[in-house]
Amino acid sequence: MSAWTGLGGFVGDARLVAAKDLRIEWRARTTLGQVLPFALLVLVLFGFALDANRPTLRLATPGLLWMTVLFVTVVAVQRSAAVESADGARRVLLLSGMAPAAAFVGKAAAVAVQLLVVEVLLVPGVVLLYDAEVESVPLVAATCVAATVGLAAAGSLLGAVVAGVRAHQTVLPILLLPVSAPVLIAATRAFADGFGTVAVEGWSWVGLLAGFAAVNALVGAVVYGPLLEEA
Amino acid sequence: MTAVRLSGAVVLMGGFPALAGADLEVVPGEVVLVRGPNGAGKSTLLHLCAGLLRLSEGQGDVLGCDLGADRAAVRRRVGLLGHDTALYGELSAAENLQVWARASRVAEADVTGALDRLGLPQRLRDVPTARLSAGQRRRVALAAIVVRRPELWLLDEPHAGLDSDGRAIVDSLVTAAAAAGAAVVLASHETGPAGGLATRTVTMAGGTLSERAQS
Numbered sequence: 020m021s022a023w024t025g026l027g028g029f030v031g032d033a034r035l036v037a038a039k040d041l042r043i044e045w046r047a048r049t050t051l052g053q054v055l056p057f058a059l060l061v062l063v064l065f066g067f068a069l070d071a072n073r074p075t076l077r078l079a080t081p082g083l084l085w086m087t088v089l090f091v092t093v094v095a096v097q098r099s100a101a102v103e104s105a106d107g108a109r110r111v112l113l114l115s116g117m118a119p120a121a122a123f124v125g126k127a128a129a130v131a132v133q134l135l136v137v138e139v140l141l142v143p144g145v146v147l148l149y150d151a152e153v154e155s156v157p158l159v160a161a162t163c164v165a166a167t168v169g170l171a172a173a174g175s176l177l178g179a180v181v182a183g184v185r186a187h188q189t190v191l192p193i194l195l196l197p198v199s200a201p202v203l204i205a206a207t208r209a210f211a212d213g214f215g216t217v218a219v220e221g222w223s224w225v226g227l228l229a230g231f232a233a234v235n236a237l238v239g240a241v242v243y244g245p246l247l248e249e250a
Numbered sequence: 251m252t253a254v255r256l257s258g259a260v261v262l263m264g265g266f267p268a269l270a271g272a273d274l275e276v277v278p279g280e281v282v283l284v285r286g287p288n289g290a291g292k293s294t295l296l297h298l299c300a301g302l303l304r305l306s307e308g309q310g311d312v313l314g315c316d317l318g319a320d321r322a323a324v325r326r327r328v329g330l331l332g333h334d335t336a337l338y339g340e341l342s343a344a345e346n347l348q349v350w351a352r353a354s355r356v357a358e359a360d361v362t363g364a365l366d367r368l369g370l371p372q373r374l375r376d377v378p379t380a381r382l383s384a385g386q387r388r389r390v391a392l393a394a395i396v397v398r399r400p401e402l403w404l405l406d407e408p409h410a411g412l413d414s415d416g417r418a419i420v421d422s423l424v425t426a427a428a429a430a431g432a433a434v435v436l437a438s439h440e441t442g443p444a445g446g447l448a449t450r451t452v453t454m455a456g457g458t459l460s461e462r463a464q465s
Contacts (some may be wrong), residue, residue, distance in 0.1 A: 107334030110332070113325055114302075114328065115354040
């Protein structure tokens with residue numbers, strides 16, 4: 020096996036792309052400076068809207084949280100795709116000879132890190148704002164990881180699909196939100212169990228999230244190269 | 251081995267033949283100027299030679315790699331300067347070159363040396379490239395090619411946006427690359443300064459190439 024296809028090279032390329040995207044994000048401060056305040060504001064406004072009915076608010080907490088994460092995903096993926104389309108920068112990925120699958124994994128990993136940062140701040144936020152109680156930390160943590168990987172993989176895949184479309188900023192949410200519906204449903208149910216608001220088997224929903232993540236990661240790794248060329 | 255060999259190359263873009271049966275041969279050490287008006291197909295030709303476009307008809311190989319079946323191998327070995335710079339605006343010049351070098355697996359990449367050769371002042375090397383002028387970004391884009399040490403240089407309007415110092419640097423880079431055995435294809439809408447570099451000029455119109463006088 021040549022160095023190009025070796026696992027070490029693959030991991031190195033994925034790390035290079037992820038580090039590059041995270042550095043760009045750190046400089047632009049899109050997630051931390053714009054998206055995170057927006058996400059927190061959404062949670063506060065939901066709190067105002069439903070505060071009169073505290074039991075309803077508590078029951079709706081998991082859904083509200085994951086709906087907010089979904090909005091954040093759309094912005095993070097749009098930003099991730101825009102990084103490659105600005106000034107022909109995708110030529111770096113195309114001309115370097117890097118395995119497209121490694122580039123995909125790197126880009127999805129960078130989106131996942133941003134989403135995890137947002138979730139780490141949003142979960143304590145709902146505990147404080149909505150009086151939610153975390154009954155199973157492992158279940159909540161596993162849900163966050165599995166759902167995040169799925170959203171990042173599906174988002175990065177669709178970001179590449181729409182990269183060549185003229186109205187890509189409009190088309191991306193139209194595609195991503197319905198595709199992410201299984202994540203929204205499964206993560207909400209798993210969190211409902213983790214927060215002790217509904218008696219469901221949360222871990223089985225985590226299994227569904229892991230399956231969604233695996234399928235999207237696999238498809239993304241296979242088709243990212245042709246999509247990158249066509250964009 | 252020829253660096254570029256195209257025979258009846260056709261590239262269709264949305265059904266329109268951007269390249270309509272082009273024939274071209276370039277050997278290592280040669281500097282070929284492709285001259286033609288806007289829309290003649292020069293950029294399409296360079297992108298095809300870089301392995302970024304598919305052949306719709308005809309045959310072609312670059313650096314011994316087939317343009318139909320092995321475009322990925324072609325891409326690793328060419329350097330392309332297009333109308334855009336292929337730089338990440340939030341990263342500095344040095345960071346961009348490091349990304350290019352590491353992604354391209356260039357052993358012992360001389361990022362500082364490349365920026366020195368392009369004459370980018372030290373104080374601008376850690377500034378995000380989005381804040382540089384168009385000419386300075388173009389110098390960084392050329393430095394990214396220098397770092398990768400390609401066997402085939404494809405330069406689209408290489409003097410565009412550069413001052414006289416920058417144009418002289420490009421000329422010396424092209425001369426040095428050809429002397430080192432690399433093939434160079436320049437595209438320009440005018441003979442102008444690029445013409446002085448060329449060992450051969452071909453003209454392009456309507457997606458086809460025709461040989462011009464030897465210089």
